Amino acid sequence: MAKAKYVLAVDQGTTGTHVSILDDRLRVVGSSYREFPQHFPKPSWVEHDLDEIWATVEQCIRSALKDAELSGKQMAAVGITNQRETTGLWERASGKPLSRAIVWQDRRTSEHCARLREKGEEPRVREATGLVLDPYFSGTKLSWLLEHVKGARKRAEKGDACFGTIDTWLVYKMTGGQSHVTDVTNASRTLLMDVKRLAWDDSLRDLFGVPAACLPEIRGSAESYGTTRGMRSLPDGIPITGMAGDQQSALFGQACFSPGEAKCTYGTGAFLLMNTGETPVTSKAGLLTTVAWKIGAQTTYALEGSSFIAGAAVQWLRDGLKVIKKSSDVEALAASVKESGDVVFVPALAGLGAPHWRPEARGLFAGMDRSTTVAHLARAALEGVAMQIHDLAEAMRQDSGRQIPAFKVDGGASANDLMMQFQADMLGTEVVRPKDLQTTTLGAAFLAGLGAGVWSGTDAIRQAWKVGKVFKPKMKPEVREKYLTKWRRAVERA
Helix, strand or coil, rough: CCCCEEEEEECCCCCEEEEEEEEECCCEEEEEECCCEEEEECCCEEEEEEHHHHHHHHHHHHHHHHHCCCCHHHHEEEEEEEECCCEEEEECCCEEECEECCCCCCCCCCCHHHHHHHHHHHHHHHHHHHHCCCCCCCCCCCHHHHHCCCHHHHHHHHEEEEEHHHHHHHHHHHHHHHCEEEEEHHCCCCCEEEECCEEHHHHHHHHHHHHHCCCCCEEEECCCCCCCCCCCCCCCCCCCEEEEEHHHHHHHCCCCCCCCCCEEECCCCCEEEEEEEEECCCCCCEEEEEEEECCEEEEEEEEEEEEEECCHHHHHHCCCCCCCCCCHHHHHHHHHHHHCCCCEECEEEECCCCCCCCCCCCCCCEECCCEEEEEEEHHEEHHHHHHHHHHHHHHHHHHHCCCCEEEEEEEEHCHHHHHHHHHHHCCEEEEEEEEEHHHHHHHHHHHHHHHHHCCCCCCCHHHCCCCCEEEECCCCCCHHHHHHHHHHHHHCCC
């Protein structure tokens, strides 16, 4: 009888790291999770310590192996998925970070983006990259680091400093500094890659002042990036064979392999992606054109809409307003009132993303009076997250010309039945939740397994995907329109 093969998947997210181990029958046999600190040195600034992130990765791998009762030598491959636009710089020789990483939520480069738009640069940026000029993406973050971190530009020009999103950082660390690579999905979020040629664009490098010598090599999403070396949690020689940004990984993990299939992930932010096939679709409604994955010679594209705040709104209720003790308490609190009344919440705590793209927008509670309670605020917060997704879905329908028969959902906040029912009501479309909500991690494992030959194709993955619960629209049209009207008015004021 053949021995089982195991794939280890690292999901490095905005607030924590999750590691899962899958066997060759796509069953999760071990897992672990660790949070790490968030750093807010100034208003609208968000930073991560790269070494703190790496420490959680090592800890989670050890814990997941212990949970699975397996040794590192039994791993056939490692897959990586990650928070995407977060931008780091480190010393090539030592791996020492030159500064904290600038997180995707950080808005410090809003003025830089505004200046470039005023100069008329956005059309060519959008044409080349499929993105808009917004501080969300890595390009202006990297420019800021090169200008403000002492000695960073000279080091970058000499090739002594490495730029990378978190995937690049993790591969560099896992291989003992031997590999400086990224995959097409993460590179497509930097404002520096031509989305059609899948290569760094020299004119965009010049626009953002980025030296070529600091950039990683762009690779596919399921191939060998190197082998482990010098890790505390894994032996040397384990191949790293799968890599994709978290939202693309979730699209893959949700088995959205055919054009028109779509998913929404509710993590720190909320992200709606639709598979558009082998041809990139240019958005006219404020969405992004991005690479979904590249396997072998075939590239698959997606349309994406991003809401910067989703689960982070619940964390804010917990840590900032202190109206709940733990995140899971929010559903019961929100359900303790029948409706939010006139209260509406715009979750623009880090600006508004697609389709509005207003980095200057700020969070807003509106419609409060003497009868408003914390339960109304909690319910309005959940509804505000869902309303953002409604706006994205409408834009996606316009751009794609498709009616989406159902939305697959995943991520921690998708476990909230109250919010998922409201989401279905607002979309007027079925919301389908899988049995396993950790589809981002599963996507990384699937890609790694394909890259290492554990699985020969996607059929096994599609068969393994199972429906957990379906939420069908129940709200009357006139009630739905009332919600949409108060939402639109609040967004204008945010």
